[in-house]
Structures are given as structure tokens and as C-alpha cells.
Amino acid sequence: MNSLVEENYLKALLSLSNDKGEVNVNDLSKHLDIKMPTVTSMMKKLAAKKLVHYESYKPLRLTEKGKKEAALIIRKHRLTEMYLVEKMGFGWEQVHNIAEQIEHIQSPEFFAKMDELLGYPKLDPHGSPIPDKNGKMVWKEYSKLSECKQGDTVKIVAVINTSDEFLNFLNSRELSLGVKIKIKSVELFDNTMVVSYGKHLLETLSNMVCERLLVEKV
Amino acid sequence: MNSLVEENYLKALLSLSNDKGEVNVNDLSKHLDIKMPTVTSMMKKLAAKKLVHYESYKPLRLTEKGKKEAALIIRKHRLTEMYLVEKMGFGWEQVHNIAEQIEHIQSPEFFAKMDELLGYPKLDPHGSPIPDKNGKMVWKEYSKLSECKQGDTVKIVAVINTSDEFLNFLNSRELSLGVKIKIKSVELFDNTMVVSYGKHLLETLSNMVCERLLVEKV
DNA sequence: TAAATTTGTTAGATTAATCTAACTTTATAC
DNA sequence: GTATAAAGTTAGATTAATCTAACAAATTTA
Numbered sequence: 123m124n125s126l127v128e129e130n131y132l133k134a135l136l137s138l139s140n141d142k143g144e145v146n147v148n149d150l151s152k153h154l155d156i157k158m159p160t161v162t163s164m165m166k167k168l169a170a171k172k173l174v175h176y177e178s179y180k181p182l183r184l185t186e187k188g189k190k191e192a193a194l195i196i197r198k199h200r201l202t203e204m205y206l207v208e209k210m211g212f213g214w215e216q217v218h219n220i221a222e223q224i225e226h227i228q229s230p231e232f233f234a235k236m237d238e239l240l241g242y243p244k245l246d247p248h249g250s251p252i253p254d255k256n257g258k259m260v261w262k263e264y265s266k267l268s269e270c271k272q273g274d275t276v277k278i279v280a281v282i283n284t285s286d287e288f289l290n291f292l293n294s295r296e297l298s299l300g301v302k303i304k305i306k307s308v309e310l311f312d313n314t315m316v317v318s319y320g321k322h323l324l325e326t327l328s329n330m331v332c333e334r335l336l337v338e339k340v
Numbered sequence: 341m342n343s344l345v346e347e348n349y350l351k352a353l354l355s356l357s358n359d360k361g362e363v364n365v366n367d368l369s370k371h372l373d374i375k376m377p378t379v380t381s382m383m384k385k386l387a388a389k390k391l392v393h394y395e396s397y398k399p400l401r402l403t404e405k406g407k408k409e410a411a412l413i414i415r416k417h418r419l420t421e422m423y424l425v426e427k428m429g430f431g432w433e434q435v436h437n438i439a440e441q442i443e444h445i446q447s448p449e450f451f452a453k454m455d456e457l458l459g460y461p462k463l464d465p466h467g468s469p470i471p472d473k474n475g476k477m478v479w480k481e482y483s484k485l486s487e488c489k490q491g492d493t494v495k496i497v498a499v500i501n502t503s504d505e506f507l508n509f510l511n512s513r514e515l516s517l518g519v520k521i522k523i524k525s526v527e528l529f530d531n532t533m534v535v536s537y538g539k540h541l542l543e544t545l546s547n548m549v550c551e552r553l554l555v556e557k558v
Numbered sequence: 559t560a561a562a563t564t565t566g567t568t569a570g571a572t573t574a575a576t577c578t579a580a581c582t583t584t585a586t587a588c
Numbered sequence: 589g590t591a592t593a594a595a596g597t598t599a600g601a602t603t604a605a606t607c608t609a610a611c612a613a614a615t616t617t618a
Contacts, residue, residue, distance in 0.1 A: 127605065148565055160606055162567060167604090179566060179613060209427075210453050223445045229438045235428050345575065366595055378576055380597060385574090397583060397596060 136192035144181035193257035200246035215289035249280025268332035276337035354410035411475035418464035433507035467498025486550035494555035
């Protein structure tokens, strides 16, 4: 059984992993807002529990066991977010902090019930995949809106950042999952996009926003 | 902000308080399965936070502040139990452990939403009162089944003990809140009762069971 | 490639929550 | 009303998770 603190390290390791599955101590330290020496010592502890591959001065890597346990925590987080939105009526910008706490609840029955009541959802309210009971998670190959060209028409399928500020911004512009967007023009200088969708016929989106919206061609 | 551990001490203090509001260190120690010296030092800490009145070798007493904070944790616990039973379909014997964890979630919105979805319930699934937002809680003056006499007809309104074993026993005999019971006879020797209710025309209940069932006359 | 910067580790201290062993106070029993 | 038992406290150790200061390795820069 991992402590709540250990669970948070595992989750951070999984979400910071690059394509090689590597994470720097420094990045982990910054992400968790915990000083590097503390991170180093925790990594040795997790290595002793066979959850992390640790070698001095080398990047960190989760073991298969570590990856699975991390994915199962993310599963609990995303199921909870989905439950809060679908069954309790919260907005997608309100659920992160609650799910951050509920993900540590130890009760398979509780999460199995949520899953059942939700009809075994594959995606959370932000379009992120919910890992299955074995910790398997597949991200579809979505493009970022920022990678699209003038004239493209695309549908928003997921958001990368789930901070209150970003989601509130999207709410204020009536941007949500499923919205179809047509790209009217792209500013060469800063990649700002002018787009139209729904009642919004001329909306300007900064590159920062376009980088955080995942879309698929329609 | 109290730690999870402090919250558990507060809750235990409230539930162990006698009519004078007093609790012995020894009882608290046994209830929490934590050694007495640890309890003593925690009491000094809670006293420093003005949550407990502490004097050496005297019984412990919650302050008004301590009582309120304890009641608000119990509020979260009981709202959660009610939610789990009413909205998620759990049995009354399944919810204690889950609520024991969820009661520590820090999110007023989350519990406000539960309360709203439940229609502001006054009682939890075991018949215990749910403290209001100010920590006010009133127990109606129920009798124990064990205090009733031969010939009485009563309705079960609450259960004192909420352990799995006891609730499973009640389930196995189809005893639940609202059931009307007629007392056929009381054994003088050990206060065992022979009762009838629903399809159960001759059921024998030990004094241990009768002590744990709260009833009102009908 | 040598110097400077960034990244990572070691050593030792701190805090919260726990424990055991030894001691003191209060309550109970004869 | 003392002796014994039970309840409560003090002192000091332990573990998990954190920190700062100092040092070492790796990377970047000039």
C-alpha cells in the first residue's frame, strides 16, 4: 500500500514522462513544489518498492509496476471528474480539486460503482482517456488546434490544460468539447488564429490557447 | 486547518462524550487504538488550538469550537453515507468505511451539492441525525428496544452500532428502519425478546441486539 | 576546453505522529 | 487507611516527509 504522498509522486512521474518515459528530478521537484533533495530521497524509496528505476544522475523512469499504479490513480481521478460532472452537475472547471482528493480513497467498490453508474466511460470531461482496470490508457492521435491551417474545419475533442483559469476562459467564449471551429485566418507573426463557431463568427484565439486545444478534422 | 489525524481525534472525542461532555484519556486511547502517551500529547496540541479543555489527570472536554468542528466532520460523514445509499445504491452496511475517508475531503461545494441533491436530509441511513451547517445536532428521545415491554408495538427508527456484522445480521433478518415490531415475550433470565414483524412471526432477538435498536412507540 | 551554470546528491536538522519504559497521580479493594 | 491496581504523564526514541547548506556531476557557454 502506497502512502498518499507516494501516490502523488507516482502520478506526477507518469504525467511528466516524455516519449522515452523519462523524467528529470528537477522537473518533478518543480511540478510538485518539493525541493530536489526530498525528491531524490523519495525516488530511492520508490526504487526500493520497485516502482521507479533510479540511478544517480540519470533521468527517472517508472517501472511497469509503477506505471500501472500511477495509471490506476489517474483512473480514479478521471472517473471521479466524470462522475462529478455527469451525476452531480458540477462544471468541468470545478472538478479538478475535488478529484485530486477523492483519487486517494481506498475503496474498489466505490470506484466500480461510479464506473457502472456512468456506463463505463472511456473519456473524462476534458476529453482525456480513463485508464482501464489494468491501467491501460490510450491517447488517440489528436492534433493541436495550433497545428491546423487556414480553412480547416475541426472539432474540439480534448483540452490539455485543466486549470480553472483556462477552463473559465473557454466557458466565457462558449468553447467546449464537440464544438466545431472553422479557421478563418492565422497570423504569421504570433500564430494567433481568427476562428468562427456557433454564434461566434469572428473570435481571436492566442497561440497559447490554440496549443491547449486538441481537435480532429471533420 | 486541522490535519486528518486531528480530525479523527475530534470526532472520537465527540462520539465518546458522556452527558457531562467528558471523555477519559484511556477510553479515547482504546477507541482510536493509539497508546495513551500519544493521546496525551495530542490533547495538549488540541488544547493549544482551543479545541479541547485539558488539565492534567482530569477528564477531557471539547471546547465549543472543538464540538462544532467535530460535528461538522460528522455532518460530512453522515451526508456521505446518505448519498452513497440514496444516490449510488450502496447498502447501509457498506457505507461506513467509504464515508470514513470522504469525511476528510476539503470542499464545501462538494458537500453542499450532496446535501442539495439529497433534498437536505435530517437523518442518515442508520437513523442518526445529520448536524446542520453550524454543527447543531439533535437526537430525538428514542427508546431502546431492550427497554420495551411484552405487548408493545414499536417501529425501528435508528441503529446504535453501525458495524458491518451488526448490519449484516439485521439484513439477514429483514430488519431495517421503519419496520414495525410486536414484542411477544421477554425472557426474564437474559432479556432475550421474542418478536414478530412482517413475514417473521416468531423471531428471537438477543439483548445485545435489542440494546442496539432504537424504536418509537406506534 | 576551461569556466560558469544547472542539475543532482549527501549530510544533517525539523515537524507530526507514533511508540516503549519509567514514573506519578487517582481510584479501588481489602 | 494503607496497599494495590488503574489511569495518566514524562522522557526519550522512531518513522515519514520535509527542509537548508554544502558538495559533486553534468551541461552549457564563452
